[in-house]
Amino acid sequence: MINKPSPAGTRSLVYGHAELHDCLAIADGETATAEAREIVAIASARTWGEARGIAPRHVWNPVPEIEDDPDEHDDAASFDINQVGR
Structure with a gap:
């Protein structure tokens, strides 16, 4: 990521690919x-329960909102972030 300094009174943004x-x-x-x-x-x-338990302050955690199949996303079930949203 690249952090561009900003003049006084303006916001600093960080960006990257x-x-x-x-x-x-x-x-x-x-x-x-x-x-x-x-x-x-x-x-x-490592588990869906662990992922659900994360309460971020700055980003959105989509995991607590996934309720399509409780058996598939049981708290003890293995979690892979790449499967979220599929």
């Missing part, structure tokens, strides 16, 4: 590090 979605990702420079940590925490979860 998001490989998974092949797009430009932009974050507020003040919260970018915390956002990245939250994304890594969600992606690193």
